[in-house]
Amino acid sequence: MTYxxxxxxxxxxxxxxxxRKAFEQDEVPVGAIVVSNQRIIARGFNMTEQLGDVTAHAExxxxxxxxxxxxxxxxxECSLYVTLEPCLMCGSALKWAQLGRxxxxxxxxxxxxxxxxxxxxxxxxxxxxxxxxxxxxxxxxEFFRMKRV
Amino acid sequence: MTYxxxxxxxxxxxxxxxxRKAFEQDEVPVGAIVVSNQRIIARGFNMTEQLGDVTAHAExxxxxxxxxxxxxxxxxECSLYVTLEPCLMCGSALKWAQLGRxxxxxxxxxxxxxxxxxxxxxxxxxxxxxxxxxxxxxxxxEFFRMKRV
Numbered sequence: 491m492t493y494x495x496x497x498x499x500x501x502x503x504x505x506x507x508x509x510r511k512a513f514e515q516d517e518v519p520v521g522a523i524v525v526s527n528q529r530i531i532a533r534g535f536n537m538t539e540q541l542g543d544v545t546a547h548a549e550x551x552x553x554x555x556x557x558x559x560x561x562x563x564x565x566x567e568c569s570l571y572v573t574l575e576p577c578l579m580c581g582s583a584l585k586w587a588q589l590g591r592x593x594x595x596x597x598x599x600x601x602x603x604x605x606x607x608x609x610x611x612x613x614x615x616x617x618x619x620x621x622x623x624x625x626x627x628x629x630x631x632e633f634f635r636m637k638r639v
Numbered sequence: 640m641t642y643x644x645x646x647x648x649x650x651x652x653x654x655x656x657x658x659r660k661a662f663e664q665d666e667v668p669v670g671a672i673v674v675s676n677q678r679i680i681a682r683g684f685n686m687t688e689q690l691g692d693v694t695a696h697a698e699x700x701x702x703x704x705x706x707x708x709x710x711x712x713x714x715x716e717c718s719l720y721v722t723l724e725p726c727l728m729c730g731s732a733l734k735w736a737q738l739g740r741x742x743x744x745x746x747x748x749x750x751x752x753x754x755x756x757x758x759x760x761x762x763x764x765x766x767x768x769x770x771x772x773x774x775x776x777x778x779x780x781e782f783f784r785m786k787r788v
Contacts, residue, residue, distance in 0.1 A: 542712045543703050544735035545694070554692050563691045578759065579735065582728035586693035606757045610727065 496528050498571075502595055502622040505571040508535040508548060509629055515540060519629045522548040522572040524556035524565065531568070532556035548572060549580040553587055565589050566614070573626040575602035575619065581610040591616040595626030645677050647720075651744055651771040654720040657684040657697060658778055664689060668778045671697040671721040673705035673714065680717070681705035697721060698729040702736055715739050715763070722775040724751035724768065730759040740765040744775030 493499035501523060508521025512535040524532040534551030538544055549572050556570075557563050565584075569591040576584060576594065581603030584592060592615055603610040611617065642648035650672060657670025661684040673681040683700030687693055698721050705719075706712050714733075718740040725733060725743065730752030733741060741764055752759040760766065 538712060542710060543706045544712045545699055545703055545732050550694055554694055557690075557692045561691060563687060563693045577731065577735075579728050579731035582726060582731060583694050586726075586728065606755050608755045608757075 498593055498618065498621045501525055501530070501569070501571045502573070502593065502626070504530060504533075505573050505595070506622065506625060506629070508533050509573045509626070512536045512548070513629060513633055519633050520548045520572065520574045522552040522570060524552050525569045525571065526556070526560070526567060531559045545579070547577065547580050549576050550583060553580075553583055557587070563587065569593060571621070573622075574598050574630065575604065577601045578603050578606060578610060584615065585610060585612045588612045589615045591618070593618040593621055595620070595622050596630065597623075647742055647767065647770045650674055650679070650718070650720045651722070651742065651775070653679060653682075654697075654722050654744070655771065655774055655778070657682050658722045658775070661685045661697070662778060662782055668782050669697045669721065669723045671701040671719060673701050674718045674720065675705070675709065675714075675716060680708045694728070696726065696729050698725050699732060702729075702732055706736070713737050718742060720770070722771075723747050723779065724753065726750045727752050727755060727759060733764065734759060734761045737761050738764045740767070742767040742770055744769070744771050745779065746772075 505521045505523045509519040513519035517536045520536045532552045532555035534548045536548045537546040565587045571593045573595040575598040654670045654672045658668040662668035666685045669685045681701045681704035683697045685697045686695040714736045720742045722744040724747040
């Protein structure tokens with residue numbers, strides 16, 4: 491499947507490639523990328539198991555990497571694409587970074603930041619969701635189905 | 640000032656030493672340590688400016704370091720001492736780590752995790768606060784007073 495270049499689906503498909511790397515490494519398959527001026531400046535996938543570190547979520551890795559690339563701790567001109575809705579830790583990190591735009595695929599009904607009633611993201615962060623939702627969710631379901639066998 | 644060994648004040652004083660390192664490096668002065676079996680296994684201080692990374696809070700650095708030391712992403716047998724109440728990002732990270740006990744000094748009325756009504760920490764995490772509160776808060780006030788001049 492190909493998507494029009496620079497479309498949300500195009501970029502989410504890149505985040506999905508990261509999620510598949512996590513899957514192959516037996517990590518909960520979540521992937522993220524950071525885009526600045528239509529250019530992918532950072533990539534990350536969940537590495538909590540191999541690093542033995544709960545903070546090693548895809549978004550945190552991509553965020554740190556993007557800040558390193560830009561030489562700035564603020565990402566107000568950037569978009570972060572992530573295959574799963576960020577948790578409270580990642581949502582709050584994105585707030586500190588004053589992220590320009592968050593785009594996520596599948597919703598997380600167990601640990602997503604939306605479960606908290608107070609606003610978690612920065613008031614200026616634009617939000618889109620449901621992008622390639624089915625593919626993003628399918629990868630997660632397949633992972634947990636395998637784990638249960 | 641000396642404190643009885645292994646008391647909360649003793650350990651918070653060690654976290655304060657970390658906060659003072661941040662102060663000297665022109666970072667918002669917050670320090671943290673992780674204690675396991677009365678032994679300090681990790682230390683961290685806020686490095687957001689020098690790393691240009693919003694995720695480099697004292698707690699995050701100490702948490703990652705403690706997990707590396709123990710070879711475990713779970714810190715259910717550990718106590719984390721931090722001079723300032725954790726923010727939502729750090730509080731949520733401590734939840735993922737299933738932290739045994741959180742002890743903080745000063746409260747954070749602007750960005751502390753308590754501002755969110757939903758429970759942020761893990762239900763099994765014990766909480767203490769107000770330990771060396773005055774010293775912890777004084778360091779922060781001094782820092783921001785200097786910044787305003």
